[in-house]
Amino acid sequence: xxxxxxxxxxxxxxxxxxxxxxxxxxxxxxxxxxxxxxxxxxxxxxxxxxxxxxxxxxxxxxxxxxxxxxxxxxxxxxxxxxxxxxxxxxxxxxxxxxxxxxxxxxxxxxxxxxxxxxxxxxxxxxxxxxxxxxxxxxxxxxxxxxxxxxxxxxxxxxxxxxxxxxxxxxxxxxxxxxxxxxxxxxxxxxxxxxxxxxxxxxxxxxxxxxxxxxxxxxxxxxxxxxxxxxxxxxxxxxxxxxxxxxxxxxxxxxxxxxxxxxxxxxxxxxxxxxxxxxxxxxxxxxxxxxxxxxxxxxxxxxxxxxxxxxxxxxxxxxxxxxxxxxxxxxxxxxxxxxxxxxxxxxxxxxxxxxxxxxxxxxxxxxxxxxxxxxxxxxxxxxxxx
Numbered sequence: 001x002x003x004x005x006x007x008x009x010x011x012x013x014x015x016x017x018x019x020x021x022x023x024x025x026x027x028x029x030x031x032x033x034x035x036x037x038x039x040x041x042x043x044x045x046x047x048x049x050x051x052x053x054x055x056x057x058x059x060x061x062x063x064x065x066x067x068x069x070x071x072x073x074x075x076x077x078x079x080x081x082x083x084x085x086x087x088x089x090x091x092x093x094x095x096x097x098x099x100x101x102x103x104x105x106x107x108x109x110x111x112x113x114x115x116x117x118x119x120x121x122x123x124x125x126x127x128x129x130x131x132x133x134x135x136x137x138x139x140x141x142x143x144x145x146x147x148x149x150x151x152x153x154x155x156x157x158x159x160x161x162x163x164x165x166x167x168x169x170x171x172x173x174x175x176x177x178x179x180x181x182x183x184x185x186x187x188x189x190x191x192x193x194x195x196x197x198x199x200x201x202x203x204x205x206x207x208x209x210x211x212x213x214x215x216x217x218x219x220x221x222x223x224x225x226x227x228x229x230x231x232x233x234x235x236x237x238x239x240x241x242x243x244x245x246x247x248x249x250x251x252x253x254x255x256x257x258x259x260x261x262x263x264x265x266x267x268x269x270x271x272x273x274x275x276x277x278x279x280x281x282x283x284x285x286x287x288x289x290x291x292x293x294x295x296x297x298x299x300x301x302x303x304x305x306x307x308x309x310x311x312x313x314x315x316x317x318x319x320x321x322x323x324x325x326x327x328x329x330x331x332x333x334x335x336x337x338x339x340x341x342x343x344x345x346x347x348x349x350x351x352x353x354x355x356x357x358x359x360x361x362x363x364x365x366x367x368x369x370x371x372x373x374x375x376x377x378x379x380x381x382x383x384x385x
Contacts (some may be wrong), residue, residue: 001063001100001107005114006053009039015055015062019094022062026094027130029312031249031270033092037240038067041083041090044236046070052080054111056104064104065094068115077345079121080112087233088240088277089124089314095131105138112139112338119335119342123151127332128368139336145343147350149333153364155318155325157311163303166326174323178296181288189258193297196252197245204241207252209234211264215280227278237266237278244268255281255294263290265298267314274302275312295324317364327369 006012012019016035023034031037042051050070055062068080068091083091095101112120125132127148139146159166167175185191196207212227212234220226227233244250249270255263263281267274281290302309313321317328337343 001103002057003107003111004055004057005111006055007051009042009051012051012053012067013039018062019055019065022065022094022096025096025098026092027097028092028094029271029273030089030092030275031244031247031268032088032090032240033094034247036243037090038083040236040239040243041088042069044232045085045087046083050078050116052115054108054115056107056111058099058104062094063096063099064108066108066111067091068120070117071121073121078117079119080115080117081121081123082125084124088236092126093131093135095134097130101134102138102141105135106142108135109139109142109144109338112144112336117342118339119337119345122334122336125332125334126329127334128330128370132334136334136336139338142338144336144338145346146334146336147346149335149353150330150362150365151332152316153328153330153368154316155313155321156327156329156370157299157313157324158326159299159303159306159309159311161303161306163300166299166303169326171323174292177289178292181290181293182296185257185285185288185290185293189260191293191297192256193294193301194254194256194261195298195301196254197248197250199245201242204245204250204252205238207254208238208241208266210254210261211252211266211278211280212237214261214264214282215278218280218283220280241266253294253298255290255297257285263294265294273310273312275314277314291320292323299324328364328367329370330365330368 006015013035019035032041046069052068054066054068056064067083069083070078071081073079082089095104127150136146136148182191196203199207215221216226216228218226221229227237241250249268251267251269251274253265254261262285264279265276266278267276279291299311302311313325317325335346335349337346
């Protein structure tokens with residue numbers, strides 16, 4: 001197997017077909033981990049910063065890949081991270097599980113050693129996934145120091161064509177809330193769901209602007225953190241949606257009363273998983289729980305049109321999404337270093353965490369249902385953030 005390192009976007013995109021083929025073979029469902037959208041994130045958020053993509057080829061076929069950009073820990077220490085931030089996650093560790101995993105990942109570890117950073121600091125890792133567990137195990141074998149810190153659970157909704165079975169499993173309080181709020185909204189006009197999947201560029205721009213205006217009317221607009229009040233984010237999401245729509249992945253869902261949109265959810269569907277990226281509702285209708293009504297109608301629609309579907313809420317499990325979730329998975333921080341300075345930093349970071357007395361493991365971990373068992377890597381510590 002051969003290590004390949006792409007140090008600029010042009011070189012990376014020259015291998016776009018091979019990278020996307022690896023994504024198809026990997027267990028990663030995130031479509032924004034495909035090459036064009038990785039490059040889109042880097043151009044928007046990391047223009048002029050260090051970019052490294054580590055790839056492992058076996059007989060001219062990519063079998064492992066890790067896109068990295070530079071970030072600063074506490075504004076002082078440079079480190080490598082995935083192309084991800086609170087606005088968007090556009091990168092993941094890709095791995096073809098059908099190949100010789102130890103050999104492929106040992107080759108990838110050589111690439112980590114050659115990066116310009118003292119350590120990798122991955123804030124949004126799917127720590128129970130096969131690919132991250134295998135990488136941590138091989139990193140340990142080649143002498144790297146590392147830590148896994150569990151951060152928060154993400155909610156999942158497992159649906160099949162029998163929506164009534166799922167709905168019966170939800171709490172009676174949620175049933176009453178949805179029924180009463182639906183009755184209140186119907187006094188103002190018909191309540192319906194509108195789903196946008198296939199549309200022209202002009203239509204996508206118009207529909208997304210409708211969603212962003214709903215978001216801007218909420219507390220996010222007041223706080224200055226909405227899409228419309230953050231420089232460049234309107235264009236970022238429009239271009240992202242255009243690319244996703246070309247692949248048939250993009251989805252934008254509105255809850256409407258009569259013809260007025262009062263809530264939205266924007267995301268995508270790939271590999272049988274629906275992931276929700278942005279949500280929002282009109283504060284004028286906050287007393288009618290429009291977000292809950294949107295989930296109720298949308299989940300029925302999804303259940304009716306597919307044999308099975310999985311909905312991923314993407315962000316930390318909240319009181320609102322907890323009412324709907326019938327599964328969850330953990331997101332954690334992965335820190336790795338082959339260098340003495342990075343190892344010293346990791347040891348200090350772990351000591352700091354220990355002194356703060358955080359529970360290890362967190363209470364919520366046992367309730368997680370996916371994607372597999374709790375990572376068991378003896379020499380690597382685990383602690384919640």
